[in-house]
Amino acid sequence: MATLEQILQEHSLFAGAPAELIRLVAGCARNRIFQAGEYLFREGEPANEFFLIRQGKVALEINAPGRAAIVFETLTVGDFAGASWLIPPYRWVFNARAVELTRTTGIDAACLRGKCEADHELGYEMMKRFLPALVTRLHATRLQILDVYGKH
Secondary structure, three states: OOOHHHHHHHOHHHOOOOHHHHHHHHOOEEEEEEOOOOEEEOOOOEOOEEEEEEEOOEEEEEOOOOOOOEEEEEEOOOOEEOOHHHOOOOEOOOEEEEOOOEEEEEEEHHHHHHHHHHOHHHHHHHHHHHHHHHHHHHHHHHHHHHHHHOOO
16 A cells, blocks of 8 residues: 555656655645545635545536536546645635546645745745646636637
8 A cells, every 4th residue: 555655756746746845745645535426625615625636537617607517627647626725815716526436635735834834945846836737727728718719
């Protein structure tokens, strides 16, 4: 059975990370399993944890008044769900729902924020890992919007 440190080292978000960073993050981590249809988090709730996806699929959804939730991205193995833990007021701005049985490593956000506050080098390293992934997601969402609304 793999340790949390080994699991983190194998996840794409922490590829090539220094052992000390892995050790610090592992101290805030735990394994989590979500059944199909179960929510990892919901819009408006406190962003207390983010998730590294190890198996399964997670749908990111936005709520639309008078309509069913709209899936704008589906995450798979190697992705992470949740970045709202980084930005005050630390509340989720969309939903994340398991599409199928999903195994994750949950990272306690308050624990990791505290460590980042105490060690700004750790905080900078976390930002360097999250920001490129977020920019990639933003670009993919932009392309989806162009594809849906750009055709006349």
